Amino acid sequence: MDPENELHEAPLVVIEVDAALVITGWNRRAERVFATAAAAAVGRPLAEVLPLAEGTWSSLTAGDDPPRVWSIRRPDGAWSLEAWSQALAGEAGRVRLYGHDVGARRAAEARTALESTMLRALEDNLEIVLWACDERGVFLYQGGKASELARVPPDYLVGKNIFELYKAQGNGELIARAIAGEPAHTRSAELYGLYWDTSYIPVRDDPSGARLVGVSLNISEAKLAELELRGRVELIERQQAVIRQLSTPILEVWDGVLTMPIVGLVDTARAAEIMDSLLQAVTRTRARFAILDLTGVEVVDTGTAGHLVEMIQAVALLGAQGILTGIHPTIAQTMVALGVDLSRVVVHAKLRDALKHCLRAARS
The missing domain is CATH 3.30.750.24 (STAS domain)
Incomplete structure (x- = not known):
């Protein structure tokens, strides 16, 4: 097969430019990725057809660039093109650009980064403990602001077995069912001198090996207020009984x-x-x-x-x-x-x- 035809049908984006960064080659993959026909691209400056969100294409003139991600402006957002360049031998100033669209990957990375930021915000600001354990009940993760309130050091739980560590709590069967796939919830459980409202969330096919994620919310303030209110109600009822007897x-x-x-x-x-x-x-x-x-x-x-x-x-x-x-x-x-x-x-x-x-x- 003709080398030029191979490049035209290559699964990668292939763009050729001359010394002035004017497009001289534009393969079929580039047409599909950038929704621009070769006839509309060839003969125009690369910066005009593919305007960058930041920086310039001038570094291509050196050729033999290592792979990097270029952010290209578009009317409805941006393309993310991971590309590298190669100077064409015997053709002064001509450079061939190879690349592939990494927009989906960059979007997934951005979403992962956002989820990580949100997770840190929750852990750092809410009175919760987030934890995870594997199918044997061994803790894989522990984090959250409420760990400090319970005077539990960071990562203290990691490596320990939930069934052995909290055997005295008497909820081993509930946790086993949660690991097996049955969501569960405990309310107002007392541990480390605090009251906790815990959700047990089963997970599957996680690459980390996690089978159970737990969210333990510190409800001590609300629980103590409830106990105080209940005590006051009981006191009022006793007082009313005395008043009735006296009356x-x-x-x-x-x-x-x-x-x-x-x-x-x-x-x-x-x-x-x-x-x-x-x-x-x-x-x-x-x-x-x-x-x-x-x-x-x-x-x-x-x-x-x-x-x-x-x-x-x-x-x-x-x-x-x-x-x-x-x-x-x-x-x-x-x-x-x-x-x-x-x-x-x-x-x-x-x-x-x-x-x-x-x-x-x-x-x-």
């Missing part, structure tokens, strides 16, 4: 006589609590009389009026007599409006009268 004390004023002075608003929920406390006290003390003193209550809802009567009836079922005292006029009106039957309920205006009633009944 409805049960006093054994005489042998077999219980008095429960009720203060404040009595709604349906509180009436149920009062009934429970009263019935337990009657059972515990074997009382014969239970006095509900409503002197400190001015308002009850419609359901509570019925509950008061039910309390008296429940006390009677335990063998004691229930007595109401200190009914406020508004409560009396509510009970009348509701048609509450008090015909079988002992009612006294004052606590003193109720106590006299109990003493008389006890002596009889």
Whole structure:
């Protein structure tokens, strides 16, 4: 085959220029890569057909250049051409340029560099530990700002086995499943004095041999805030229980006589609590009389009026007599409006009268 024809059909870009860097040869590969026909390129300055993003083509005049990447401007971006030159023997000033398009490679390199930069930014600024291990559970990588917070030296984990190192954590089975390909997640695990939220991410066909990537996020601040809030809620609930007990004390004023002075608003929920406390006290003390003193209550809802009567009836079922005292006029009106039957309920205006009633009944 004719050498010139071989160059024309070569898989590489082949461009020839004269001493003035005017194009004298332009093969088929150059046509495809630069989308420019040979007829449109030959006879024009190389810098005009292939304008460089930076630098000039003048170094080609020396010939025999080592490979380098040239960035060529184009309307929609740039070509990246890895090329080298060769001076043509016996033809003064003529140079042949060989090259191939490395745009995809350069784009992949740029993306890899960007991913590396983003990874470093995450490791350096977020309170995380990034780690990876192989199929045996041996750590291949450890990095991240949170390692310092946990007082774990850089690369301390590398070479160690996750199953042996964290056996006491009891999540070896979970990690084994993750290495086998099942993603997993643990929340609020305590380690090194901190709380961690960890994602276990299986990987496959990684040239490094990694089979599991882990992202451990330090959530200690949020966890401690949660524990503090939970403690406050529990404290408030205990305080409310004490307040409820104090607001409805049960006093054994005489042998077999219980008095429960009720203060404040009595709604349906509180009436149920009062009934429970009263019935337990009657059972515990074997009382014969239970006095509900409503002197400190001015308002009850419609359901509570019925509950008061039910309390008296429940006390009677335990063998004691229930007595109401200190009914406020508004409560009396509510009970009348509701048609509450008090015909079988002992009612006294004052606590003193109720106590006299109990003493008389006890002596009889």
